[in-house]
Amino acid sequence: MERTGVWLVGAYGNVATTAIVGARAIAHDVANTTGMVTARPPCTRLDLPDLRDMVFGGHDVRDTSLLETARRLSAGGVPTADVVETVADDLAEIDENVRVGTAVNCGRAVTDLADETLDAPDVGDVVGQIRDDYRSFADEHDLDRVVVVNVASTEPGVADPDRYDTLDAFERAVEANDRDLPASSLYAYAALVEGHPYVNFTPSTGAALGGLRELAERENLPNVGRDAKTGETLLKSTLAPMFAARNLRVRSWEGHNILGNDDGLVLENDANKAGKLASKGDVLEGILPDIEHNRVRIDYAPPLGDWKTAWDDIRFDGFLDTRMKLQFTWEGSDSALAAPLVLDLVRLVAHADEYDEGGLQPQLASFFKAPLGVDDHDFAHQFDLLERYVDRHAGEGDDGRVRR
Amino acid sequence: MERTGVWLVGAYGNVATTAIVGARAIAHDVANTTGMVTARPPCTRLDLPDLRDMVFGGHDVRDTSLLETARRLSAGGVPTADVVETVADDLAEIDENVRVGTAVNCGRAVTDLADETLDAPDVGDVVGQIRDDYRSFADEHDLDRVVVVNVASTEPGVADPDRYDTLDAFERAVEANDRDLPASSLYAYAALVEGHPYVNFTPSTGAALGGLRELAERENLPNVGRDAKTGETLLKSTLAPMFAARNLRVRSWEGHNILGNDDGLVLENDANKAGKLASKGDVLEGILPDIEHNRVRIDYAPPLGDWKTAWDDIRFDGFLDTRMKLQFTWEGSDSALAAPLVLDLVRLVAHADEYDEGGLQPQLASFFKAPLGVDDHDFAHQFDLLERYVDRHAGEGDDGRVRR
Amino acid sequence: MERTGVWLVGAYGNVATTAIVGARAIAHDVANTTGMVTARPPCTRLDLPDLRDMVFGGHDVRDTSLLETARRLSAGGVPTADVVETVADDLAEIDENVRVGTAVNCGRAVTDLADETLDAPDVGDVVGQIRDDYRSFADEHDLDRVVVVNVASTEPGVADPDRYDTLDAFERAVEANDRDLPASSLYAYAALVEGHPYVNFTPSTGAALGGLRELAERENLPNVGRDAKTGETLLKSTLAPMFAARNLRVRSWEGHNILGNDDGLVLENDANKAGKLASKGDVLEGILPDIEHNRVRIDYAPPLGDWKTAWDDIRFDGFLDTRMKLQFTWEGSDSALAAPLVLDLVRLVAHADEYDEGGLQPQLASFFKAPLGVDDHDFAHQFDLLERYVDRHAGEGDDGRVRR
């Protein structure tokens, strides 16, 4: 497949940095592909872009470098110092592709982290600058395709999102300099009008607005999101169907998360946290409609650094009203869980784009807490969608079949 | 559907008693069907025998009564005293259908619990008596069908089971008074020659021997087992596929179970425990072939009574060799988890028998740790088999379609 | 010792009801004294009032009965239905001693639970009515001593409590009809002026105000509190000293509590929760001065009923900066943990009062999250204070020594 560009909004964040470090470490043969869904069956049957050929760039509001983020992460153990040093030159080169991002409507919590931001009196000009940034990146690196991925800190939600329900309404809002439009949607809009697929890895609004869905459909561009399912919610979407299948009545599911990275810091802010909690919580309601108590907490605990622990307490009734319970503790590196999925999504979205599968991508539902276009939160069912997609496309690419 | 008899080998045990109490409590409208798979979709689309019409009987080696077991259980909270008293008369009536069982080759741990046992110089005579017991039960209650279910304590495994690989070999062993044949297989043989479907709810050998499989095939009788998946292993078969799907490399899975009932006591004996541990452990190997450490412990802790706690510690590597972990604690009433599945299996096996689906029953794989005839331990995949079975049979029964 | 009256502010709450049910169940020989500190050494060496002779009364703002509360609790398993029925007549008799309480400044969360409340245009009249209630109780039952115990729901804290730092200032505030005075302090004031010892089992203000401490000192009356240490905090005050002794550097201690009773409901309100969180959190700061992150959450999860689960996650550094952790889950019945301590405190406070030990009671520090007059939160050290008190008083009472 052709040369793929990866544009990461939030390029200096932990997830983006870990994804880039990982891709380059694999290219240098100092890391393996554990954790990447596309590195094992069924996806290995697809004609996917090679990790080694990916070109990275992105936006950020912090004045730092990939190497600096990587070294800070390395103090917490992931990636190791050896790996970071092996890819240090690559990181410095990629820094050249990072542009100043916008923080419009990202909330105080994000603005506090920002060193410099892209802004302009007119929202339209912000969009224009973002489009310029995408275009320069594609031109400079002679890219056939750029996948734009939002991995920036979670924004507060948009009030009354229905007002942007059509492309026309969205574009009129841009023209009218509507300052309620969040940064994530500006990035998404700029991507789609430039002809790039868009992936929203976060709970932010991004391309979930009706107007942007319309645009993606019209342009036949993959529009994927939102909020990657990396840990606690992955477990929820795996375990809840088990209770349902066995007719065990879950009465209470309380989840408590602690983490110590910037994501945790931003989520200390209630406005930013709201969107995250919504997508984490909704997963259960669909699978367990009779649940009585369903709450998720996220607490910022700085000494944990990039490590995240989720504790879930699940109370269910069984036969003869017997009260039983399941409790679990999940502990992982937030970035090490997320980063391989970023690379997976880039590969699979590039594939969809290559094989003319535009619009929403139900086959990618298993990657998300709130998958656009798929209501079923059952992880096994969602993974079946991916298996069927692979069945449909397996063998393409090597056998001379015509692509887009 | 016709009147269904349920013959429980181990009738005075916790699981059998809880199943009977539950069925009668539901019949008296003092309990609901929570925990029964057949009480919710997809199985509600099937023509299943009514719980209220089931007639119970069984074998046991203890000189006690259902009411006595029920009251002992009730001290631990399940079932409640109210429920027990409501069904007390029913239990007394069912006691009339309980016959003295055999403990041939059940091991010292089981013999120690026995008050009286069925034995004879010739194994063939033991089989003969069991057949008589089945026949009297069916005759006396005018039953169209009897489902024989083994819920007795776990036996030690059979050494070199291949010697019973054909029906001919098995029957010659009976004739030759081969004292290595375990009780569970004698019960199973007697059931099949009498034309009754057989369900092995335990890790004991039962009808898993080649000779008995052959018999069930020949007679077109459902032959189902083994070792019901009620708790820790259910979780394993649900969670392990998630790790596989996400390409997370599970390195160590250590499970530790504590329970305080007679099952726990019998499992203190290493010979009896071996079979249980094997079926609990095997589940992971299939789904996670690269696992390095996979161990299950079961400890008898009397103060827990019928309650069982499993603690599992799972270590996995993610992206960039990051070491992460999941730990869970599952706590339930052993009997309350198992009993509804006994009733489900009776209903579903009666259905298969009614609709001429003899032999192994792959659609019931999700109920077992070591499902006969199905190698895939992925719970979601196994449940799919049930859904497809239901799709195939839905609508039958009410619409005049011809049955067996 | 003489006949002891126990006046419970919040008489119809879970803790008060369980304490009363327990005391009466022990009197009827249908329960034992497990959970009571005074029922085992060292306290068995003291001349303590007999549980069987205690006379109960109290205030409440709910229009219910002890039997109703007891039956509601019984649905959750504690106390059992048998025990409740055994003491039902006693409860009905005690209901005669329950008066309408005040909810002045208890916050909206408490007012919402109230059916009727004692109020008056003048705070002084509220105090007058409370004093009348105490006096009638003592007179009617011919009591030598009444111990007033606050077990009502947690109030919001008092802003600027220093303004009540002297008895004179407090009494002027009552006269001036200062509506900032919280109910708990009015009850406490009324107790002390009537010559009764006061125990604050809750985080509410009670007699912690300087003015009321002065009054208790002057009258040589035991003044004890506050916030009984029943579960998570008991563990904190036990475990934290271990880390300190071993020079293990605790960096993060995150506690998450879920409970489903009215206490949980009241604590949903941020104002009411604040006081509780403060006393729960402070325990660690004293023992582990270098702790970086120390947070406690309390969530209301109705399906848990009176059961409470605490999950604590403790991260500490060991030798060579090794990051280690301890996580625990504590699960108990909130009321069954608290109730025996109410009875213990009544007995020990009656003892102190009998033997002329007025004012603050350092020997009771181990019972409280925020013990008045003791800064050391180390549970073992606090328990030493009790042992020394017992050493000092052991043998009194039986040997003819003169008492007050």
Next chain:
Amino acid sequence: MERTGVWLVGAYGNVATTAIVGARAIAHDVANTTGMVTARPPCTRLDLPDLRDMVFGGHDVRDTSLLETARRLSAGGVPTADVVETVADDLAEIDENVRVGTAVNCGRAVTDLADETLDAPDVGDVVGQIRDDYRSFADEHDLDRVVVVNVASTEPGVADPDRYDTLDAFERAVEANDRDLPASSLYAYAALVEGHPYVNFTPSTGAALGGLRELAERENLPNVGRDAKTGETLLKSTLAPMFAARNLRVRSWEGHNILGNDDGLVLENDANKAGKLASKGDVLEGILPDIEHNRVRIDYAPPLGDWKTAWDDIRFDGFLDTRMKLQFTWEGSDSALAAPLVLDLVRLVAHADEYDEGGLQPQLASFFKAPLGVDDHDFAHQFDLLERYVDRHAGEGDDGRVRR
């Protein structure tokens, strides 16, 4: 204080290596003293030997080096590669002081790990060689004092230890070439006859035999042990007294430990495991005499490396027979927990020896699972013994007081 030699039996093991690396890292100012009891009050009031001045040597049966062990450990994260490289030269120098050890009666599990062992036809010659090794070390480094510490893998227990109950009996056994004498006791005997204090950090027999206690008393040499309390048992001895103080009746305490280092491997062997389980289990019986079920499991899980996880499940009854529970998970680096205590014990034993406190050392009870001479397993009480010792000796050393 004078120059102190530290002789580690099991010098190439994880604990010894980590202790040496740590001491040298502190000397080079690349590590701090977190985890060392003697680095904080009360012990900072004592005149203790400086870590920087300690001279290390020891015995081992493996043909490896400190650096090799350190690097292997470093792969698991502790110590870091940086620290190891900083002290690499020191380690190489200390290797010069390591002699071939004996594995007499250490069991097959240990012999399997051995590359070369010290043996001789006569046990007396083995002792002679050990004494020579101690003597050369002291001479060569001009040491005022050598503290011998056993940190070797756990041996199987000695059958009928009473036969060695007097020094005379012990010495006759050596002369008679009694091959039942375990290595640990030979090392201990050699130490004491050479005039060196002895510390048994492990559950092996060491100087716990009556004959060796007699010898230590006679020579007024500190004789300390056994089985350092580093993790799960430390928690037991901290938590059990809390249950006792609150009169909560612990019915079941099940502990399950998993670890992946050589200690775990050796403990796979039932004979070697027996001693360990005994000292781990006994702690509870003393504090909670009514406990019904008390079991400890240790499982070897290689992927965990030097990390150890303990899961404890504690069931207790509270007021009104309420069943409650505490469960904890403790996770630490086995060596990082143990190593600082080795250094603490060396310092405190050197102090005792300096200030003429020979024989058993009750003030060190808090360091051990089975403290010689102290029956009370309550950690807080044991720590009080240390505080009182410090009170007795504080101020000595700087003020010209005469020492031994």
